[in-house]
Amino acid sequence: xxxxxxxxxxxxxxxxxxxxxxxxxxxxxxxxxxxxxxxxxxxxxxxxxxxxxxxxxxxxxxxxxxxxxxxxxxxxxxxxxxxxxxxxxxxxxxxxxxxxxxxxxxxxxxxxxxxxxxxxxxxxxxxxxxxxxxxxxxxxxxxxxxxxxxxxxxxxxxxxxxxxxxxxxxxxxxxxxxxxxxxxxxxxxxxxxxxxxxxxxxxxxxxxxxxxxxxxxxxxxxxxxxxxxxxxxxxxxxxxxxxxxxxxxxxxxxxxxxxxxxxxxxxxxxxxxxxxxxxxxxxxxxxxxxxxxxxxxxxxxxxxxxxxxxxxxxxxxxxxxxxxxxxxxxxxxxxxxxxxxxxxxxxxxxxxxxxxxxxxxxxxxxxxxxxxxxxxx
Numbered sequence: 001x002x003x004x005x006x007x008x009x010x011x012x013x014x015x016x017x018x019x020x021x022x023x024x025x026x027x028x029x030x031x032x033x034x035x036x037x038x039x040x041x042x043x044x045x046x047x048x049x050x051x052x053x054x055x056x057x058x059x060x061x062x063x064x065x066x067x068x069x070x071x072x073x074x075x076x077x078x079x080x081x082x083x084x085x086x087x088x089x090x091x092x093x094x095x096x097x098x099x100x101x102x103x104x105x106x107x108x109x110x111x112x113x114x115x116x117x118x119x120x121x122x123x124x125x126x127x128x129x130x131x132x133x134x135x136x137x138x139x140x141x142x143x144x145x146x147x148x149x150x151x152x153x154x155x156x157x158x159x160x161x162x163x164x165x166x167x168x169x170x171x172x173x174x175x176x177x178x179x180x181x182x183x184x185x186x187x188x189x190x191x192x193x194x195x196x197x198x199x200x201x202x203x204x205x206x207x208x209x210x211x212x213x214x215x216x217x218x219x220x221x222x223x224x225x226x227x228x229x230x231x232x233x234x235x236x237x238x239x240x241x242x243x244x245x246x247x248x249x250x251x252x253x254x255x256x257x258x259x260x261x262x263x264x265x266x267x268x269x270x271x272x273x274x275x276x277x278x279x280x281x282x283x284x285x286x287x288x289x290x291x292x293x294x295x296x297x298x299x300x301x302x303x304x305x306x307x308x309x310x311x312x313x314x315x316x317x318x319x320x321x322x323x324x325x326x327x328x329x330x331x332x333x334x335x336x337x338x339x340x341x342x343x344x345x346x347x348x349x350x351x352x353x354x355x356x357x358x359x360x361x362x363x364x365x366x367x368x369x370x371x372x373x374x375x376x377x
Contacts, residue, residue: 025065026098032063033135034099041109043143044229045221047169047191048115048122056108057139059130061099069097071131072107074141082126082141083110113145121146146221148191156180156202164188164212169219173238176200178245186212186253191219192237201243208253210279216240216256234308234332235260235286242266242274242295252278260286262307267295270318270355277302284330288313299324306330310337318355325362 037058046052061067073093074082085108086094099105107128116122122145127138146167153172157180162168164187171193176182184190184206192198198216208214218236230236239261242249247267254277256263262285265274274292277299282289284306290297296318304311305327312326328335342354 026068027063027065028133029063030133030135032061032065032067033132034067034069034130034137035060035062036137036139038139040140040142043111043141045121045144045146046111046113047167047219047221048113048145048147050112052111052143054108054110056106058104058106059099060104061101064101066098066100067132069094069099069130069132071095071129072097073129075127075129075138081112081114082128082143083112084108084128107139109141111141111143113143115147116145117147153196156182159183161185162188162190167191169193170196170198173197173199176202176204176246178202181205184208184214186214189215189217191217191221192259193219194236195238197238198240199243200241200246200249202246204242204246204249204251206251206254210253213253213255214251216254216259218258231258232284232331234258234284234306234330239263239285244268247272247274249275251275251280253280255281255283256289257281257284259284262287262289262291264291264293265295265297266293267317270294270296270316272296273298281305291315292317292319297321303327308333308335310335310341311339313341313343314354315343316354319358322359324358327362 037060041055041057043052043055071093072084072086074084084091086097087105087107097105109128111124113122113124124143124145126141128141130137148167148169151168151170151174153174155175155177157177159181161183162185164185167189169191173196176199178201180202182200182202182204184204186208206214218230220230220236236258237260239259240256240263242263242265244266263282267274274295275297277297279301280299281303282305283303286308288307288309289304289311291313293315294317298320300322301324303325305325307328307330311328326339328339
């Protein structure tokens with residue numbers, strides 16, 4: 001019993017000592033202010049009326065005693081709104097936030113930029129104000145907001161003309177019906193939301209220029225983390241499908257990137273051209289950038305690159321590639337197939353003979369160059 005009493009006394013003494021260490025008092029000195037892991041939180045161009053990724057920074061107390069932050073709030077800007085979370089708690093304004101000596105807290109920031117009815121990106125600036133021991137400090141918040149035209153899943157039954165005045169954000173699946181033509185102006189940007197597809201059963205004319213290329217990509221324009229841009233991430237949107245009966249499609253100076261399935265072309269008449277590519281870039285797909293089934297594909301000066309699978313798949317049909325580059329330096333996995341895959345027949349489809357003409361082609365990358373495959377012969 002004496003030993004138990006002695007143990008309890010020792011525990012109480014240790015607890016009292018620990019409590020004394022934690023209760024290190026507050027400093028009210030104006031020289032004991034905060035330090036920050038950054039002086040500016042920057043959001044790259046974001047789509048207006050949509051939320052951003054969450055960014056963070058750290059607030060440090062370098063003093064030996066506790067500090068009490070009397071006020072934390074966003075100053076406010078009519079062109080947009082920044083939302084903050086202080087050490088795990090959401091709110092608009094915080095009072096009496098304590099940081100122990102030598103400790104720190106996290107502040108998380110999100111942004112939503114108001115529509116400006118402007119053709120050009122709008123700069124939005126604000127700041128988070130910290131008041132500690134009567135001293136006012138701030139962390140600058142900056143973002144660029146871009147107004148867009150939003151297209152929800154729809155079927156285009158009449159001719160449609162997309163201009164370069166402002167980007168288009170496409171949700172779900174956009175279908176160009178048989179008999180309709182989708183025309184895209186030089187400099188236009190088509191930004192596809194996660195999983196969105198473009199299916200063409202009519203015709204598509206996307207003719208850009210060297211100084212005004214057309215872009216098809218995902219709608220995330222910010223960073224994944226740190227300085228790593230979503231621009232390098234594959235699989236951000238579905239891809240483009242040219243279905244049976246779609247002929248005379250024309251792409252020039254078009255960059256298509258970061259899709260899941262790349263481009264698929266299917267035809268029953270390989271003598272009639274499905275697609276002409278001139279000085280285009282098809283790159284960075286979760287599978288392949290081009291799969292052609294019985295189609296006639298003509299391409300000059302075009303880059304096909306960077307896929308998890310083979311870069312291009314030609315299954316029957318009629319293929320002409322001149323002065324093109326086919327390469328695979330995919331970042332996120334070891335490529336599983338050769339750069340060029342050629343099938344003369346296929347197990348599940350009726351495939352016509354393949355006629356392939358490749359002239360002045362550059363092949364480079366981490367996988368084998370060309371593999372011709374026969375199935376069902």
